[in-house]
Structure formats: structure tokens, C-alpha cells
Amino acid sequence: MGELIDALAIALKAGLGFQAVFLALLAIGINVQFGYAGLLNFGQIAFAMLGGYGIAISVSQWGLPFWVGVVVGLLAAVVLALLLGLPTLRLRADYLAIATIAAAEGLRLLFRSVSATPVTNGTRGLSGFNADFVAMAPWDTSRRYPILGTQWSGAELWVTTVGWVLVALSCLLIWLLVRSPWGRVVKSIREDEDAVRSLGKNVYVYKMQALVLGGVLGALGGMVYALGTASANPDQYQNANTFLAYAALILGGAARVLGPVVGAMLMFFIIQFADTGLRTLIGNGVIPEDLLSATDVAQIRFVLIGLGLMLLLVFRPQGIFGDRREVMLDAR
Amino acid sequence: MPADPTPGQPAPHGAHASGATASSGAAPGASAPEPAWRTGDAPRRVAQAALKDLPWEVGVAKPDPAIVVDGVTRTFGGLTAVSVDHLEVQRGGITGLIGPNGAGKTTLFNLLTGFDQPNTGTWSFDGRPLGKLAPHQVARLGVVRTFQLTKALSRLTVLQNMLLGAQGQRGESFLRALVPGIWRGQEQANTEKAMDLLTRFKLDRKKDDFAGTLSGGQRKLLEMARALMSDPKVVMLDEPMAGVNPALTQSLLGHVKDLREQGMTVVFVEHDMDVVRDISDWVIVMAAGKVIAEGPPESISQNQAVVDAYLGAHHDAPLTVEEEDRVLAEAEAAIAREENADGDVIGSETRRQEDR
Numbered sequence: 118m119g120e121l122i123d124a125l126a127i128a129l130k131a132g133l134g135f136q137a138v139f140l141a142l143l144a145i146g147i148n149v150q151f152g153y154a155g156l157l158n159f160g161q162i163a164f165a166m167l168g169g170y171g172i173a174i175s176v177s178q179w180g181l182p183f184w185v186g187v188v189v190g191l192l193a194a195v196v197l198a199l200l201l202g203l204p205t206l207r208l209r210a211d212y213l214a215i216a217t218i219a220a221a222e223g224l225r226l227l228f229r230s231v232s233a234t235p236v237t238n239g240t241r242g243l244s245g246f247n248a249d250f251v252a253m254a255p256w257d258t259s260r261r262y263p264i265l266g267t268q269w270s271g272a273e274l275w276v277t278t279v280g281w282v283l284v285a286l287s288c289l290l291i292w293l294l295v296r297s298p299w300g301r302v303v304k305s306i307r308e309d310e311d312a313v314r315s316l317g318k319n320v321y322v323y324k325m326q327a328l329v330l331g332g333v334l335g336a337l338g339g340m341v342y343a344l345g346t347a348s349a350n351p352d353q354y355q356n357a358n359t360f361l362a363y364a365a366l367i368l369g370g371a372a373r374v375l376g377p378v379v380g381a382m383l384m385f386f387i388i389q390f391a392d393t394g395l396r397t398l399i400g401n402g403v404i405p406e407d408l409l410s411a412t413d414v415a416q417i418r419f420v421l422i423g424l425g426l427m428l429l430l431v432f433r434p435q436g437i438f439g440d441r442r443e444v445m446l447d448a449r
Numbered sequence: 450m451p452a453d454p455t456p457g458q459p460a461p462h463g464a465h466a467s468g469a470t471a472s473s474g475a476a477p478g479a480s481a482p483e484p485a486w487r488t489g490d491a492p493r494r495v496a497q498a499a500l501k502d503l504p505w506e507v508g509v510a511k512p513d514p515a516i517v518v519d520g521v522t523r524t525f526g527g528l529t530a531v532s533v534d535h536l537e538v539q540r541g542g543i544t545g546l547i548g549p550n551g552a553g554k555t556t557l558f559n560l561l562t563g564f565d566q567p568n569t570g571t572w573s574f575d576g577r578p579l580g581k582l583a584p585h586q587v588a589r590l591g592v593v594r595t596f597q598l599t600k601a602l603s604r605l606t607v608l609q610n611m612l613l614g615a616q617g618q619r620g621e622s623f624l625r626a627l628v629p630g631i632w633r634g635q636e637q638a639n640t641e642k643a644m645d646l647l648t649r650f651k652l653d654r655k656k657d658d659f660a661g662t663l664s665g666g667q668r669k670l671l672e673m674a675r676a677l678m679s680d681p682k683v684v685m686l687d688e689p690m691a692g693v694n695p696a697l698t699q700s701l702l703g704h705v706k707d708l709r710e711q712g713m714t715v716v717f718v719e720h721d722m723d724v725v726r727d728i729s730d731w732v733i734v735m736a737a738g739k740v741i742a743e744g745p746p747e748s749i750s751q752n753q754a755v756v757d758a759y760l761g762a763h764h765d766a767p768l769t770v771e772e773e774d775r776v777l778a779e780a781e782a783a784i785a786r787e788e789n790a791d792g793d794v795i796g797s798e799t800r801r802q803e804d805r
Contacts, residue, residue: 290627293626293627293629294623294626294627296629297620297626297627297629297632298612298618298619298620298621298626298632298636299620299621299622299623299626300626301605301609301612301613301621302613302621304602304604304605304609305602305605305609305610305613307604308602308603308604308605309600309602311564311584311596311600312596312600312601312602312672313613314564314583314584314585314588315562315564315584315588315593315594315595315596315600315676316585316588316593316613316614316675316676316678316679317585317586317588317589317593317616317679318585318613318621319583319585320585326623442659442662443604443659446603446604446659446661446662
């Protein structure tokens with residue numbers, strides 16, 4: 118029993134940790150693009166990578182201050198969004214999906230390539246860029262703090278706190294936007310672009326705004342991740358993270374302000390709980406070694422996530438916060 | 450061309466003809482068939498009277514054109530979908546655009562509203578050229594359209610659908626959207642206007658339902674009401690009555706006539722000839738991308754080019770009024786022959802069949 122409570126505590130830490138913030142910010146960005154505007158961005162991780170590397174390269178390679186790094190990361194995300202959007206947003210939705218997925222893979226390969234090594238340090242990645250950030254913490258970052266049955270380092274606690282503040286501010290922003298006439302136009306574009314055009318709205322501009330906003334939120338997520346891990350490595354930014362963020366968004370409920378946040382927390386909680394729980398059960402001998410060995414757990418937890426998502430789509434397609442009537446309307 | 454407005458037409462047209470008589474100033478009100486029409490008589494007369502003395506020829510100049518089309522062609526590969534030399538649409542009137550399937554009516558609509566770009570040609574609205582304008586720019590000038598396949602925004606409520614139609618909304622810009630104080634007053638005014646329109650279209654009780662839950666006919670109503678939210682000068686309706694039950698058709702017709710009464714110019718595509726005769730002041734007939742005839746609705750059924758277009762090349766087109774008229778005339782001739790030859794029984798039998 119004590120072990121189960123430990124597993125719960127560890128899972129809770131994962132659900133509240135900076136990885137969950139990272140996923141939540143990615144998912145909030147995707148929510149703006151996919152949930153509200155109907156844009157298929159399958160390369161959200163590219164924006165996160167630009168955010169993380171924006172700080173890492175500016176601080177460790179160029180010796181610039183931390184805040185300049187933040188600005189560089191955000192600008193890079195805006196530029197990427199414009200580059201992806203300019204040619205594709207006038208076309209059908211699929212083209213953006215293709216362009217973004219290619220950009221995400223291409224950028225990662227570019228950052229880890231030999232020719233980019235002088236700037237990105239290739240596959241070895243960059244580190245030691247978060248000192249300025251950690252120094253801003255109002256508490257002693259060299260101590261460890263016990264919270265909810267788990268130990269948090271001071272720096273980790275600081276990144277996480279800042280991360281959740283960012284999530285809260287992003288949610289506030291999205292909430293303000295989607296209840297405004299701007300949000301109404303964006304949601305209408307998701308339903309039918311031509312109808313919106315025929316009513317005198319410049320659809321292209323709205324789609325671009327949604328793409329840039331979502332990309333900037335993704336970049337913020339990447340920054341939180343880079344600061345949390347204190348390193349930036351191209352292979353941390355695998356495109357699987359984009360799809361994990363989609364899963365979190367659908368779990369929480371798309372086109373809902375808090376959907377992606379709760380989805381991301383729950384996702385990490387479940388992954389971590391399945392991981393620790395299964396390992397504990399195997400260690401106790403409750404699950405025999407022949408059936409499942411401790412080394413398989415890493416894969417099995419994703420199988421469980423997949424199973425969970427399938428059940429979700431069958432029994433609650435709208436996600437946790439969604440409106441079932443709305444989801445059932447899809448037939449136009 | 451024969452300038453005799455068809456004596457002895459079937460019932461719906463008879464009503465129309467009496468309206469026309471009233472409009473020319475003789476004995477007003479003496480034979481007004483429906484009270485609903487009376488309110489709309491005055492503006493109706495303006496457009497119809499203006500068009501009364503025009504020759505019935507393709508490309509004829511209108512006294513007060515809202516839309517002028519010149520040499521517009523659109524080809525898809527080897528197929529010429531639209532090739533219109535000259536076309537004018539009278540301001541403040543209801544212009545019907547008819548033609549067999551594939552005649553290029555919807556393509557012409559798309560071209561006029563910026564949804565498609567032509568290969569050649571110019572066209573203008575109120576003297577302002579519309580070439581190279583994007584759809585939303587055309588809409589902002591006051592030319593708003595609806596679609597053949599209704600585009601209700603399913604996962605928005607009916608009221609949100611309506612509010613989307615309002616123009617010049619301050620809250621639609623990204624930064625101003627973040628400060629509700631800037632747009633709240635405008636939003637309130639728009640909501641009131643939307644509710645007025647919804648009440649007129651009898652959708653007010655549905656205002657909080659998702660548009661996706663409406664029936665096909667209600668979606669048509671919603672789409673028209675939404676277009677009116679933008680205070681358009683020209684309303685272009687692509688098959689507004691398609692798939693709508695007869696009761697709702699009557700109410701839709703009433704709304705279209707209302708538009709004219711409010712001084713809007715209406716262009717609509719329609720296949721139902723009864724509807725076309727009932728409401729249009731002027732009819733343009735297209736076939737194979739060209740305008741083959743235009744004139745008041747009475748003139749169209751006698752036009753040989755129109756009859757050929759419908760019956761000659763397109764046997765699969767739905768039965769039209771022209772066709773019915775022709776069959777009826779033949780039947781009557783046959784009856785006359787039969788009666789002369791004392792073949793009474795067979796003759797009346799034929800007529801009953803043809804009349805349906």
C-alpha cells in the first residue's frame with residue numbers, strides 16, 4: 118500500500134512537473150491552431166525547438182543575456198510560422214500539415230548536422246545556459262524541497278512555477294480571445310472558410326494570426342523544457358512530442374480553454390503512474406517476470422495510453438471538457 | 450422578337466401578370482391577388498417599369514445597372530465554362546439566372562464574387578472594377594452571396610452565425626479583441642439587429658442551437674439572414690430554394706421580395722420555373738457558358754434559343770415550364786383536331802394526362 122502511495126506521489130510530481138508544462142504549452146498552441154482555427158500543424162515541436170535553442174544558442178554560444186535569448190526564441194518561432202504559412206495557408210488544409218511535419222523533421226536534422234555544429238554543437242547539444250534564469254528564483258535553489266511526498270530541487274521548482282504561470286497567462290489570453298468576435302471568426306474558419314470569405318473577412322490573415330500565436334506558445338513550451346532539463350539537444354525534440362500533445366488535447370477536449378492543460382497533466386500522470394506502478398508490481402512479484410519484465414514497462418505504458426485513448430474516443434469522443442452534441446455534429 | 454407578353458398562362462403566372470398590369474399604372478389595386486404583394490408593389494414597379502420597354506436581346510443596356518460584365522471568359526482546360534460578352538444587372542430589381550445543368554451559372558457567380566478568377570474580361574459593381582479583388586473585398590463592397598450547398602457553420606450557434614455577418618466589427622482585430630470594452634457596445638447592437646432578423650426569418654427560438662442541428666430549409670433561411678447582417682447592396686443567391694419544402698419556399702420567396710423592397714439588388718440562380726416567374730423582374734438564360742437570352746420572365750418561354758437549350762441538347766434536364774407549355778399547346782391542338790373529328794373521348798383523356 119505504501120508503495121502504491123509512493124507511485125501516486127511520483128505520478129503526481131510528473132503531472133505537475135515542467136514536462137507537463139512543456140506538453141501543456143504545446144497543446145495550448147495546437148488548440149489555437151487545430152481546435153479553434155482548424156489548422157493542421159503536425160510540426161509543433163519545431164516551434165518548441167526554436168524556442169529552446171533560441172535561449173541556448175544566444176546564451177551559451179553568443180554570450181547574450183537571458184532575456185535576449187527569450188526574444189530570439191520567440192522571433193524565430195514567428196518567422197517559422199510565417200515561412201510555413203505564407204505559401205500554404207491559401208491552399209487546402211493538408212498542405213500546411215505536410216509542410217509542418219517536414220519542417221519539424223528537417224529542422225531537427227539540420228540542428229544535429231555536422232555543418233551546424235559551430236552554432237548548435239550538433240548531437241552533443243548545449244548546456245549551461247540557465248544560470249541567469251535560476252538565479253532569478255526567490256528561494257534557495259541549492260536546497261531540495263519536499264512537496265506532496267516527493268523531493269523537488271529548488272531550480273526545478275522555479276522552472277515549474279514559472280511554467281505554470283505561463284500556462285495560466287496563456288489560458289487567460291486564449292479565453293479572452295475565443296469569447297471575442299476574433300474568436301468567432303476563427304471558429305467559423307474551422308467550420309467553413311468560404312462562408313467566412315463571403316461575409317467579408319480576410320481568412321488568410323486570421324489563419325496566419327492563429328498559426329503564429331500557436332507557434333509562439335509552442336516556443337514558450339520549448340523554453341520551459343530547455344530550462345528544466347538545463348540542456349538543449351536536437352533529439353529531445355522528436356516529432357513524437359507533437360503527437361503526444363495532440364493526444365493530450367483530445368484527451369482534455371479540443372476547443373476548450375482548459376482542455377489541453379488538464380489533458381497534458383493527466384497524460385503525464387498516467388504515463389508515470391503506469392510506469393512506477395507496473396515496476397512496483399513486478400518488483401513485488403504480483404506480475405510474474407515471465408509475463409512482463411521491468412524492461413518492457415517503458416513500452417507497455419504507451420500501449421496503455423493508446424488503449425486509453427481508444428476507449429476515450431469510443432465512449433467520450435469529446436474529451437474531458439468537450440460538448441458531446443458539438444462533436445456529434447460533424448456531418449455537415 | 451415578339452413583344453407580346455404571353456396571354457393565357459397557367460395560374461402562378463396569371464397572378465404575376467396582373468401585378469405587371471398594375472405596375473404599368475392601369476387600375477391599381479383592382480385585381481391585386483395577394484395582400485402580401487401590396488406592400489411591396491411600389492419598389493417593385495420601379496425596376497419593372499424601368500425594364501419594361503427594353504428590347505429582349507442579349508447584352509441589352511439597362512437604365513441603371515448595378516453590375517456590368519464585359520468579355521468575361523473562364524476555361525477549365527479545354528472546356529469553356531463561362532464566356533459572357535456583355536451583361537448588365539438592373540439595380541433594385543430581382544434578376545433570375547437560369548439555364549440547364551452545366552450552363553456556367555455558378556461559375557459566373559464565383560467569378561463575380563471573387564471566388565474564382567476569369568481568364569479574360571472585366572466586371573464592375575457601381576462603376577468600380579471588381580477584377581483581382583479577393584472574395585472578402587468584394588463582400589466588403591456590399592456584394593454578398595450564398596452557396597448552392599448551404600454553408601451553415603455547424604458548430605456555432607445560430608446567433609453566432611448571424612453575428613459573424615456584421616461588418617466593421619472592432620472586436621475582430623486581434624489586439625482589440627483582448628479589450629472587451631472596445632467592442633462590447635457594438636456587439637450588443639449587432640445582437641439586437643441579429644435578433645430582429647432572426648425573428649423575421651422565424652429562427653429566433655433557435656438562436657442558441659448549433660446551426661448543424663437545423664433542417665436543410667432552416668439552414669437556407671439562416672444563410673440568407675446571415676448575408677443580410679452585412680447590409681449588402683447586392684445579394685447573390687445560388688439556388689436558394691433547392692431542397693426546401695414547398696411551405697418554406699413560400700416564406701423564402703417572401704423574404705427575397707422583401708430584399709427588393711428594401712432597395713437591394715438580387716441576383717439568383719434557380720431551376721424551379723414557377724419561382725423564377727413569380728419573383729423575377731428580369732431573367733437571364735445561360736447555356737454552355739453563354740448568355741443565350743434575356744428578358745422579362747414572360748418572354749423566356751417563347752424564346753426558341755431557350756427551348757433549344759433545354760430540350761434540344763439536354764434531354765436529361767428536369768421538366769421545365771416551357772416544356773410543359775409546349776406539351777400543353779400541342780395537347781390543345783390535338784383536342785381541337787379530335788373535336789373536329791368527333792374524337793371527344795380520347796382528346797380529354799390526353800389533356801388530363803398532360804395537365805397532371
